Amino acid sequence: MRAPKTLLIAGMLALLAACSPKGTEPTGLKADANDAPVMTVYKSPTCGCCGAWVEHMRDAGFTIKVVEEANVAPRKQALGVPSHLGTCHTAIVDGYVIEGHVPAEDIRRLLAERPAARGLAVPGMPIGSPGMEMGDRHDPYQVLVFDETGVATVFSTHADAN
Numbered sequence: 001m002r003a004p005k006t007l008l009i010a011g012m013l014a015l016l017a018a019c020s021p022k023g024t025e026p027t028g029l030k031a032d033a034n035d036a037p038v039m040t041v042y043k044s045p046t047c048g049c050c051g052a053w054v055e056h057m058r059d060a061g062f063t064i065k066v067v068e069e070a071n072v073a074p075r076k077q078a079l080g081v082p083s084h085l086g087t088c089h090t091a092i093v094d095g096y097v098i099e100g101h102v103p104a105e106d107i108r109r110l111l112a113e114r115p116a117a118r119g120l121a122v123p124g125m126p127i128g129s130p131g132m133e134m135g136d137r138h139d140p141y142q143v144l145v146f147d148e149t150g151v152a153t154v155f156s157t158h159a160d161a162n
Contacts, residue, residue, distance in 0.1 A: 037111070039098070040065045042075045043089040050089040053101055053131030060104030062093075082150035085121040096120070101129035106143045106156050117145045120155055129158070 039057060043050035045068040054064055069075060076090050079097045087100030094111055097119030110120055121144050122129055128138030138158075145155040 037094040038063045038065055039091050039093040039107075040067060041089060041091040042067050042069055042072050044068065044070065044072065047088055049101070049125065049131045051131075052133070053089065056130035057091075057104055057107075060108075062104065062107075080118050080148065081121070082146060082152070084150070085123050085144065085146060085152060087121070087123065087125060101125060101131050102143055103130050103158065109156070110145070115145060116147070118148050120145055121152065 039062050041050070041054055041057075041064055043054070043066065054066060058064055072088075072090060073086075076086050076099070079090060079092060081090055081097055081099050085099055089100065091098040093107065096107075096110055096117070098107060099119060099121035101122045102120045106120060110117075122141060123144065124141075125132050126139045126141035127134050129141055140157070140159050142154050143156045143158070144152040146152040
């Protein structure tokens with residue numbers, strides 16, 4: 001006696017599900033092994049420190065999509081980056097804006113804690129921050145978390161490592 005087609009298909013799907021490792025997605029929808037979402041980075045095509053920051057993020061396990069734009073200012077404005085926090089590159093990850101040379105560990109913390117915020121920023125271009133490595137010099141700097149109105153508070157502090 002032949003099983004109806006729907007039962008046969010259901011049985012095959014159950015067998016495939018039982019044989020698949022738990023937590024895997026055969027379609028490759030996860031961005032990486034660390035479950036970090038894909039990050040889109042908007043940067044100038046000629047900026048070396050932006051490229052170095054992108055490599056820092058890739059080395060930290062993020063999947064990066066780079067969009068090169070000659071003028072990133074309109075993008076920053078559209079994404080709600082306050083002008084007083086603006087720097088050389090802007091990224092968006094899982095609904096948050098990342099402005100400047102923010103370390104990967106701070107972005108992971110942001111994504112884990114999910115505060116009610118617009119994003120993170122490292123104003124200026126502090127030497128020693130990711131992408132701004134220059135020998136042994138590491139200036140202290142702060143990562144700021146900012147809200148929709150542009151109000152920023154300290155998210156983390158990175159002290160001088162010298």
